[in-house]
């Protein structure tokens with residue numbers, strides 16, 4: 001099966017241009033609050049999908065180990081620069097549509113500002129379900145097509161696509177907004193139960209961000225986040241979903257990360273550790289391990 005196209009961040013300065021120099025303090029701080037409200041207090045192994053430069057990673061406080069997965073090696077190198085190399089952080093370059101992990105490995109997963117690059121969102125979500133253990137937690141952020149601005153523009157005839165229909169809208173190449181009900185439907189059909197929904201960025205308006213003191217804006221957003229339980233009209237939505245209890249429970253998590261992996265090509269595990277690469281004894285493919293990054297994007301041979 002061919003994989004959908006990937007939005008390529010290789011070589012991108014996204015972290016500095018969007019977050020550090022882009023006036024996004026309000027969005028960053030409100031995300032930190034949402035994560036604090038949604039994350040389990042403790043856990044063993046968390047998978048961060050589309051981790052980018054690791055902006056959110058230090059917020060996964062209670063977890064013993066964290067796997068940062070991203071398609072872009074250069075984003076992971078930036079994350080390494082921020083978080084350092086240690087046993088706590090495991091860096092994996094791979095495609096979210098083709099996860100290189102054995103089933104039921106993680107007790108939690110997050111995907112923040114990443115689903116909006118997925119042309120086939122249900123397929124990516126299905127991959128998350130496979131690698132979560134029974135009862136595992138999934139915290140998902142998605143871009144909401146049913147947001148106030150889109151509704152207004154549509155009603156005034158200034159936007160062709162309807163924010164009310166369930167199909168995703170691709171507003172720029174490989175950038176998608178989703179209807180909250182569509183996301184709920186996908187998660188439910190995969191066996192997730194949604195426990196909490198928070199809405200974020202109620203005040204993502206340039207003028208407000210300029211004239212209202214940041215602390216007040218963040219405080220108000222933190223109050224309004226809870227209204228996500230009843231309605232979702234903000235550009236960004238966070239859900240906390242729990243996978244059903246059927247299937248494999250959270251067993252012992254291997255100390256050596258090599259045991260986490262399966263061959264993304266033929267799904268065989270375990271892979272053989274050859275130090276500079278991992279080898280699949282079934283299909284013969286080899287996967288690079290370079291500068292602390294396990295690379296499953298393309299086989300070495």
Ligand SMILES: C[S@@+](CC[C@H](N)C(=O)[O-])C[C@H]1O[C@@H](n2cnc3c(N)ncnc32)[C@H](O)[C@@H]1O
Nearest residue numbers: 009050051052055070071072095096112113114
């Ligand atoms: C907008 S950035 C968000 C980064 C980080 N989650 C944050 O909020 O700061 C999206 C990230 O998703 C990654 N990404 C996009 N498509 C992907 C895919 N198919 N598999 C893995 N990562 C992907 C990109 O490389 C990029 O780092």
